[in-house]
């Protein structure tokens with residue numbers, strides 16, 4: 268039976284091993300003009316938030332939100348749980364390792380299998396309750412960590428539902444009337460989500476390393492909290508990689524592939540990646556938000572007409588994740604190509 272390759276202890280490495288050296292050239296990846304443009308920051312209490320969000324989703328696929336109403340102490344708590352987790356000894360963390368065919372648990376990012384080089388990061392994926400894994404990690408005080416995640420999920424779910432209404436609203440779609448699976452209160456109560464804790468240790472050779480390789484999220488939207496260390500970049504068509512700097516109290520919102528499908532391509536999902544830092548470690552917490560398992564996502568009828576044929580076939584979240592696991596960054600075109608070949 269093939270053994271799971273244990274994750275090395277990053278803190279002991281003084282040089283970048285060849286297995287972590289990517290052949291990217293940071294300078295050409297980083298046109299200096301790129302910083303002339305920056306990802307929009309939107310105040311959710313602004314009466315014009317709907318228009319601003321619509322514009323950001325069409326032209327950027329990513330924006331930051333402030334005044335989102337999520338209590339600050341929750342970020343401190345989830346950050347502290349993440350720190351406690353990633354600072355455990357490797358052998359302890361491996362007790363909660365993600366199994367080869369599983370989704371939840373500790374390990375490399377799922378997309379690692381598509382690359383020959385290793386990423387300079389560790390991740391912990393939570394789908395459903397983290398209790399079983401947390402009990403392995405902290406036999407005596409797992410309950411408080413579980414409570415933090417539960418509370419975080421509850422707040423994120425509320426925010427994600429609000430963002431769905433705002434995004435769809437900007438396209439003339441009313442969640443109450445036009446989206447059955449939004450539920451009677453249009454609060455997307457049945458939606459589901461995964462929480463991904465990401466840790467990027469300080470790296471002896473950051474220019475040659477990669478924290479998390481370029482990808483789009485297989486979600487409707489992703490809410491990302493990042494600590495004070497920068498590293499997130501998004502690809503801007505015709506411009507290059509743009510940094511998404513940490514802004515105090517702000518959350519980064521990404522458009523995912525399922526929103527790309529639902530909006531029939533009006534809101535393109537955004538390619539993003541995480542770079543690493545020589546002196547500071549970095550933490551990020553992604554709330555990956557999608558529909559409940561029974562829902563098929565397809566281009567919304569209001570966005571489809573004689574001059575705008577549906578570009579994608581209907582898919583459930585699970586079907587899409589399976590397609591992603593096989594075809595990675597070509598998954599969207601795969602869902603599209605299948606329609607064309609019908």
Ligand SMILES: C=C1C[C@]23C[C@H]1CC[C@H]2[C@@]12CCC[C@@](C)(C(=O)O1)[C@H]2[C@@H]3C(=O)O
Pocket residue numbers: 370376377378379392460461463482483484485486553555588591
């Ligand atoms: C619900 C999801 C979404 C997943 C798969 C599954 C659980 C873990 C998510 C992530 C989190 C890290 C980046 C990503 C690309 C990865 O490798 O694992 C994401 C992936 C996706 O968005 O496709």
Ligand SMILES: O=C(O)CCC(=O)C(=O)O
Pocket residue numbers: 463465479484491493498499539540541550551553
């Ligand atoms: O760490 C980051 O900034 C990006 C994380 C991310 O893209 C993800 O978890 O999907």
Ligand SMILES: [Fe+2]
Pocket residue numbers: 482483484489539553
């Ligand atoms: Fe992502």
